[in-house]
Amino acid sequence: MFDALTDRLTGVFDRLSGRGVLSEKDVDEVMREIRVALLEADVALPVVRDFIAKAKDAATGEAVIRSVRPADQVVKITYDGLVEMLGGEGEPESLNLSLNPPTVILMAGLQGSGKTTTAGKLALKLVKDRKKVLLASLDTRRPAAMEQLGMLAEQAGASFLPIVAGQSAPDIARRAMQAAKLQGFDVLILDTAGRTTIDEAMMSEAAEIAKIATPSETLLVADALTGQDAVRTAKAFHERLPLTGLVLTRADGDGRGGAALSMRAVTGLPIKFLGVSEKIDGLDAFDAARVAGRILGRGDVVALVEKAAQELDMAKAEATARKLAKGQFDLDMMADQLSQMKRMGGMEGMMGLLPGVQKMKRQIAESGLTDKTFDRQLAIISSMTKAERKKPDILQASRKRRIAAGSGVDVAEVNRLLKQHRQMADTFKALSKNGGKGLAQMARMLGAGGPDMDPQKLAQLTGGQAPTPEQMEQIAGKLKGLAGPGMPKLPGLPGLGGGGLPPGFNPFKK
DSSP states (O other): OOHHHHHHHHHHHHHHTTOSSOOHHHHHHHHHHHHHHHHHTTOOHHHHHHHHHHHHHHHHSTTOOTTSOHHHHHHHHHHHHHHHHHTOSSSOOOOOOOSSSOEEEEEEOOTTSSHHHHHHHHHHHHHHTTOOEEEEEOOOSSTTHHHHHHHHHHHHTOEEOOOOTTOOHHHHHHHHHHHHHHTTOSEEEEEOOOOSSOOHHHHHHHHHHHHHHOOSEEEEEEEGGGTHHHHHHHHHHHHHSOOOEEEEEOGGGOSSOHHHHHHHHHHOOOEEEEEOSSSTTOEEEOOHHHHHHHHTTOOOHHHHHHHHHHHOOHHHHHHHHHHHHTTOOOHHHHHHHHHHHHHTTHHHHHHTTSTTOGGGHHHHHHHTOOHHHHHHHHHHHHTSOHHHHHOGGGOOHHHHHHHHHHHTSOHHHHHHHHHHHHHHHHHHHHHTHHHHHHHHHHHHHHOTTSTTOOHHHHHHHHTSOOOOHHHHHHHHHHHTTTOOTTOOSOTTSBTTTBOSOOTTOOTTOO
16 A cells, blocks of 8 residues: 555655755755645545645744754654644544443445455454454345355354344344344444445435444445545545544555545544455554554554564474574475465565565565465475475485476476575574574564664664654564563564564575
């Protein structure tokens, strides 16, 4: 998300980096380029005008610090403006859960916006928070809509209101309310029907259901890919329904991001969640500061650590760390790290969260390293016998030809994988010398998760700006307790507790 906007803004800031002082003419030129970048990202014109007016005042006002480089000053002004546009600093907007359960959450939106899928994703989030959740489909028009929600409820570990043929949407809402109260559910999620366009019948039905259920949350689900149409849809719904928040779906496929940047400013409603994948766990809480950081190429280290914490298999990580301390690194261990990287969002997902990687995109593209590369590498390793994975030195020409045929690749690709594994194994063997002092030194250098975690070192390692004190506090909280006995505190590196790129692995070398 925001790829095009990030590229444009990064280019603007790069051109400022060599200038000592910004004149008023320079400020006008920079603001003109930022205005064009925002308009090309499909941000609503009134929102752009307001943003540029405030940014220009800040760039030429008394608050400008003369000792700070102009590029850094403009980045800070732009960052502050984006945060304000997206909802302001502070904790992400949370769901308003009633003190007297059941809490009713009403899902509204147009047909095809991802409303039913989002209901299932939201149920999973609440189930993980140890809430007893009931899902009910009020969509009596779309074929198989109820059955779809039932399947999602099963995947999420939530309950589903049984289907009774012939009932109207208001009657289903009343039955769902009664079932939720009698069976002691904490949360009831009502999935309403959508239309291809807004019409009076749909709005009247949604308004009637809202009167019956008196929801604590009425969330509008909008497709980010529709751009300003999503903003107009939000305004139309908000005029008829007491909306409390917005959910933007397909955010991972939206390269412009104009809908997200316009929604809050135009409707005044908070964006509470972003749909970031088709998987049932692909729903992220919306944090204005972190999204603004990603737009400006500063990444989102907190989100990366959150993913590592969710995907980390502690027992396997500890076993891997013990083997690495002895200089052992076989192809099974390499396959584990590749699989873990895929679970964390793959190359594209992880690179989007790392600061400073925007400038590396061309190199990555030229290297041909994609998530499909990992799939092929996993297929190659899977085509080997146990003995071959443990001792790759026994792989001679005939074995390589068999493995290549079994995995559907060329022998040259098998050789590349083996060379990459050898480089990684040599690195770990060198680090394991002198009782594993090399690994311990690497852990101390990163300082990840410890009280001495150094934001400047983290910035050097990721090639971006140092995280703020608030971000460092969030990272420390996420990392707390991740490192087990004998395991270096490196949740971002394969085999050392997480899912980043392996030490010694050069993605640009074939």
